[in-house]
Amino acid sequence: MSLVHRIQQHFADSIATKQAALESLTEPIAMAIDLLSEALANDHKVLACGNGGSAADAQHFAAELVGRFERERPELPAISLATDTSILTAVGNDYSYDQIFAKQVRALGRAGDVLIAISTSGNSANVITAIEAARERDMTVIALTGKGGGKIGAMLGDDDVHLCVPADRTARIQETHLLVIHCLCDGIDYSLLGD
Numbered sequence: 001m002s003l004v005h006r007i008q009q010h011f012a013d014s015i016a017t018k019q020a021a022l023e024s025l026t027e028p029i030a031m032a033i034d035l036l037s038e039a040l041a042n043d044h045k046v047l048a049c050g051n052g053g054s055a056a057d058a059q060h061f062a063a064e065l066v067g068r069f070e071r072e073r074p075e076l077p078a079i080s081l082a083t084d085t086s087i088l089t090a091v092g093n094d095y096s097y098d099q100i101f102a103k104q105v106r107a108l109g110r111a112g113d114v115l116i117a118i119s120t121s122g123n124s125a126n127v128i129t130a131i132e133a134a135r136e137r138d139m140t141v142i143a144l145t146g147k148g149g150g151k152i153g154a155m156l157g158d159d160d161v162h163l164c165v166p167a168d169r170t171a172r173i174q175e176t177h178l179l180v181i182h183c184l185c186d187g188i189d190y191s192l193l194g195d
């Protein structure tokens, strides 16, 4: 395959994945927006976690809630659990990498808060333990996954929301997760501020 063809194939695959996600994820994204807007309107906060590209997504989402998305509005409480290198290295070193998010959830999470759990495979152990910790704290979970949802998809409860991108390739799932995150930001602003 030529370089030009490879580039064109990436664009075509990304468009096809987003088209498929448009069909399957519109309704669950709207449910996630309702859940987040309700929590934020009632003074609860959002915690977000994930590894690698998903760590960047968690940070990106928190930045758009604390700062802004496209419109001016009051600051919204959101914390990325993937960004404090002292906590990540201390907990990873003294306990295990599986605990890096869970211990922060237990430290910061309160009943009514929302955990955004991002994993393209749905199988990252530290995201799974973060969801278990969120349960202990009576938080609800919005999981962004792919590849069928993996173990995370299987462990979610009726009050949680599963946003599973219908794709198997990590890059395509990540690209769609970012689109989903921007839909969440826009939907929260719409719910809190109107049109």
Ligand SMILES: O=C(CO)[C@@H](O)[C@H](O)[C@H](O)[C@H](O)COP(=O)(O)O
Pocket (backbone or CB within 6 Å): 051, 052, 053, 054, 118, 119, 120, 121, 122, 123, 124, 127, 170, 171, 174
């Ligand atoms: O961005 C990429 C690959 O595109 C990688 O950094 C990727 O995020 C890492 O391999 C993660 O550890 C994958 O974890 P997960 O999405 O399966 O939970």
Ligand SMILES: [Zn+2]
Pocket (backbone or CB within 6 Å): 053, 171, 174
């Ligand atoms: Zn990537």
